[in-house]
Amino acid sequence: MTPVTAEPTQRGTPSVLELPGASERLRSRLADGLTAVNALITARVDHDDPFIAEAGSHLTAAGGKRFRPLLTLLAAELGAGIDERVVAAAAGVELTHLASLYHDDVMDEADVRRGAPSANAAYGNSTAILVGDLLFGTASDIVADLGPEAVKIQAQTFVRLCSGQIRDDRPCPAGTDPVDYYLGVLADKTGVLIATAARYGAMFSGCDAATVETMRDFGERLGVAFQLADDLIDIESEADETGKTPGTDLREGKRTLPVLYVLGSPDPADARLRDLLTGDLTDDARLDEALRLLRVHPAMDRAREHTYAVAREAQDVLATLPDSDARDALHALATGVVTRVG
Structure with a gap:
């Protein structure tokens, strides 16, 4: 299996269904599973109040690759395969992710999400926060039917996710290495939910404890690589590639890996770039200059190599698993996550 070395070439978050590591039979099973996940999400997000139903389905209707539930379904292929419990776990993970996006957009004062108006732009901050809470509750309701261990994992995941978001919104404490601090934030705010997606898939398909732990470890490393790649995309991309405005993180003063x-x-x-990065980047001219200088700076290559290294670490975790179509697809997924361009 080829390690991660390629330059970014793939547009969009990769779908397992598009990866060369997935056989046609595996793709078919995953497609059927994803159809079931989408149907469950649609049914559970629906509401007697038309406004609540509309606001709750706002991001669902905007699309998305369903990366996390696909990972749950794929991990289940390491065991007995996809069944109703795996589908429910995948839906719970995706609803948790969608709920976090409602809150993220309020915190970031975002105007666009997935190429469409963000929920806070469409409905206001208060409604966006409450709908996010509603989706968190819906996810917990689904997971509760899977048993106490699943509920415990969901709760622990939620605690780490929120802790990561809080720390991401705070400056690095004095005396702490800023890169180490930032990587820890990424493990919490992004890695943990992707880890839970992979863990649930193995867990509810009957895999042994060692395989479940392998998938949790793989998922967390994959999640960190995923977010590091997003950080690079925010600097390098054009708006028509991502549906988001380039330099959003810089404008908000976030110190991502290249900036650090x-x-x-x-x-x-x-000196000039450091001055820009530590100053006010809400001014379009200053932001454009910072983007121009940063895009050609060696820090980008250094950050990209670190991103690829984390993806390779995720792939190395899979070495303990027996050969299978699912393992090959997981390996390819780690490559796809960090070589996308939008």
Whole structure:
């Protein structure tokens, strides 16, 4: 199996259904499983109140690759395969993710999500927050039917997810390495839910404890790589590739990995870029200059190599699993996550 070395070439978050590691039979099973997941999400998000139903399905209707539930379904192929419990777990994970997006957009004051108006732009901050809470509750309701262990995992996942978001919104504490701090934030705010997606798939398909732990470990590393790739995309992409405005993280003052590398550079030639990155980037001209300088800075290559290294670590975790179509697809998924361009 080929390790991660390629330059970004794939547009959009990769779907397992598009990866070369998935056989036609595997693709067919995953497609059927995803249809069942989407049907369950649609049914559970529906509401007697038409407004609540509309607001709750706002992001669902906007599309998305269903990356997390697909990972749950794929992990289940390491065991007995996809059944109603796996489908329910996948739907619970996706609804948790969707709920977090409602809250993220309020925190970020976002106007666009998936190429459409964000929920806060469409309905206001208060409604967006409450709908996010409603979706969290719906996800918990689904997971509760899967037993106490699943509920415990969901609760622990939610705690880490929120902790990561809180720490992401705070400056790095004095005396702490900013890169280590940031990678820890990513493990919590993104890695943990992707880890739970993979863990649930193995768990509810009857895999042994060692395989369940392998998938949890794989998923967390994959999640960190996923978010690191998003950080690069925010700097490198054009708006028509992602449906989001390039430089959004910079405008909000977020210190992603390339930014941290620049700020840690003692090179006098970086003085102007450091000044921009530590100043007000709500001004379009300053933001455009910062993007222009950052895109050609060696910090981008350094951050990209770190991103690929994390993906390779995720792939290495899979070495303990027996050969199978599912393992090959998981390996390819790690490559696809970090070589996408939008």
